[in-house]
Amino acid sequence: MGKGGLIWATAEDLARNRGKVLSLYGQLLRGLNSPNLPLNYAARMAKKAEVRGIFIMAAEERSLHNINDLIDTAEYVLSFLRKGQLPPFPVY
Numbered sequence: 001m002g003k004g005g006l007i008w009a010t011a012e013d014l015a016r017n018r019g020k021v022l023s024l025y026g027q028l029l030r031g032l033n034s035p036n037l038p039l040n041y042a043a044r045m046a047k048k049a050e051v052r053g054i055f056i057m058a059a060e061e062r063s064l065h066n067i068n069d070l071i072d073t074a075e076y077v078l079s080f081l082r083k084g085q086l087p088p089f090p091v092y
Contacts, residue, residue, distance in 0.1 A: 009064050017067055024074040025055050028081070036084030 009017075028051050032044055039047065058070050080087040 007064055009062050009067060013064060013067075014062075017071070020071060021055075021058070021067070021074075024071065024078070025051070027078055028074060031078055031081030034081060034084060037081070037086060039086075 029048055032039075032047050032051070037044070054070075058067070061067055061070070077087050
């Protein structure tokens, strides 16, 4: 976090989180391609659209707490996808 306990992200904070958020986004999309998931093609595309929608909305986020929540949620979902399971939706 920037200075003085501010809850709003500074440009420095956004730059620090950018790589991690983009990496998680890519991992989630790749994780949804796993043949171990019990999804047909349409369901797989719908889940990917949900992920894209969440990350598009999050791109405008400036609250450190909300950015951290996005990262935590993405890591939580990835833990399920790596096991070949779907998380209990909705996770928000």
